[in-house]
Amino acid sequence: MLAAVSRVLSGVAQKPASRVLVASRHFANDATFEIKKCDLHRLEEGPPVTTVLTREDGLKYYRMMQTVRRMELKADQLYKQKIIRGFCHLCDGQEACCVGLEAGINPTDHLITAYRAHGFTFTRGLSVREILAELTGRRGGCAKGKGGSMHMYAKNFYGGNGIVGAQVPLGAGIALACKYNGKDEVCLTLYGDGAANQGQIFEAYNMAALWKLPCIFICENNRYGMGTSVERAAASTDYYKRGDFIPGLRVDGMDILCVREATKFAAAYCRSGKGPILMELQTYRYHGHSMSDPGVSYRTREEIQEVRSKSDPIMLLKDRMVNSNLASVEELKEIDVEVRKEIEDAAQFATADPEPPLEELGYHIYCNDPPFEVRGANQWIKFKSIS
Amino acid sequence: MAAVAAFAGWLLRLRAAGADGPWRRLCGAGLSRGFLQSASAYGAAAQRRQVAHFTFQPDPEPVEYGQTQKMNLFQAVTSALDNSLAKDPTAVIFGEDVAFGGVFRCTVGLRDKYGKDRVFNTPLCEQGIVGFGIGIAVTGATAIAEIQFADYIFPAFDQIVNEAAKYRYRSGDLFNCGSLTIRSPWGCVGHGALYHSQSPEAFFAHCPGIKVVVPRSPFQAKGLLLSCIEDKNPCIFFEPKILYRAAVEQVPVEPYNIPLSQAEVIQEGSDVTLVAWGTQVHVIREVAAMAQEKLGVSCEVIDLRTILPWDVDTVCKSVIKTGRLLVSHEAPLTGGFASEISSTVQYYRTQGHVPNKAKRWNLKKGLLQGSSKENGHLLLKMFCMTGQRIQRTKC
16 A cells, blocks of 8 residues: 555656546455366466465566557557568467466576567567667567567577577477486476477487476467468377376466466476476467468458457456456556557667667677687678677 | 679679789698688678679570560570470379469460369378379370479489489489479569578589479579470479569460570670579679679670589580689589589699689780689689579668
């Protein structure tokens, strides 16, 4: 209560009068919600079916999801203005996955995913400025402008990988390092429903199970691998069972609380040394596969609309919070406004920042000391390669 | 324009450097560092970012194959596949997303025409696609597999190199997968970055048992693809993706074949041989025109067409005539296919098949004069083994 009042007093003058009303309203501290039971494979018990959400956490998740959503929409806008070039894979609709996973693990845990990585880059700790600047290829970007949409990295976040399925054995390797270092860390290894048919994933399952690696394999099933629906691509669409000897959970990926509880459960499972576990997050993406895909040639607009109106993750969280008096509509609207402003500023920065200098073209090809010269497009163009 | 200009500019700079300057430093043991560093004088110009372009140069309408139709590269590929499926009842096409027409529209309409048993999608598994294709081919059916981008061919590398290439040999000709053809979009397109721009022909050139083919135009593509499908060896057909829409030509509607392992001399010349394949052919054609106009240099332009097994005779014959060779390709310089071409030509030169005559530039008159053996030797070394990659900034 006092916090609310002080917030008002320290607030900026132009805040509307309704703010005072908001601040003086009494909110619940937390609320208990029922969540959908997860389907289980080779598990006796699953994650709990009820969970407690505190007001603080709720606001935090709402803000994060809204930031990811607005960031992706801004990236869409910038791409259409040709400020972002190349390839751009957006994850709006899948916000509950990235925010929910982050809520269930510690910052010291590790995460690796494929190319639909903007949301994870944000939840793993990078700022929107750095992400948008990387998309526009400027030096303020997280990979110094050389990586682009598919190659974003952060502490304990290993990308951002272009080749489908190739990141899964990498994730198993990171899990091995976690086990070896003995610091009780786990590795979340994500892949999509399309990648689930790649051979190297099964190789990784085998190694992880054989050596009991603390690896959580997560299949983000958004029902379409590019333009191919899961029924047309997979003999078994029960992706959580595809690990066979690895226990699995099927989770409602549009409900952030469900994702959070399942992640906590899976992380606890791995940390106890029982070996790997598989999670299938059933989610949906509103955009097409990438910006060059309209996204409506293989699915109907009605389907997209239906998911948007019934299962939108942000809407679900908002309804829950408002209905159980954890927050008010005005408060959440205010968060929307703040997020919008933050994204605008970041986009401004991303557009105005200069591109990396040409001298850096050859950097970081190898790790080398002293620097050596690399040939460019013809033998007389030389770039220094410093690392 | 700028990449072409850079290329021609490079020729100009060499000429301007003077026959005496860099050449003198070369006298003695091999290419000295001085040679390589001489370019630092042109450093600023060389470092300037180049916006590449090329202009597709269509060939004249072919008359010997019957009625023609205006087609671009992906339509020519569709036409070739259509002809194959019509002629050969065992032919099947498969790959990621081929059923609706493919991400580059190379298979549009084929599923409707020939049925879902003959044109079908595979899941996302390149190793599986090629392995599966080898299996189909071994039973005698014609398998036409598509790998969505050449950059993704590497999971299938083991299947191609260890299984497809060696099947006939290891079974003593009892079995073979000769009716397998793998098609894949290839080469830079401008916005492709790491994983939609690669030219992996050099990796496969290292493997006996397979054939690697790269067309430069729709007319060439249809003829070469039909030859690959009918060839009794496993073939990899790389289609320059930037030409899918950009290259438009008159292409015969009926099936026809262009022989494999035969390079084509597109333009005759007497001063220097320029060799390339795929998109680069159009770049060097433009360079040849510029060199003729500005330097009075007569270039012989060769499209290699088949990378493996490559047409050694045509290239060597041409270098015998001109005395100089320049190879240009998009793939990285080190270990690129140009190194194979140049070292083979060098070998034949040392064997005496390619005579040691070479001509020296005369700066003032722009004419060529006879010269000493030594200078000739150095000039040939100079011109050998260069590769250029199209650098693109925005597109």
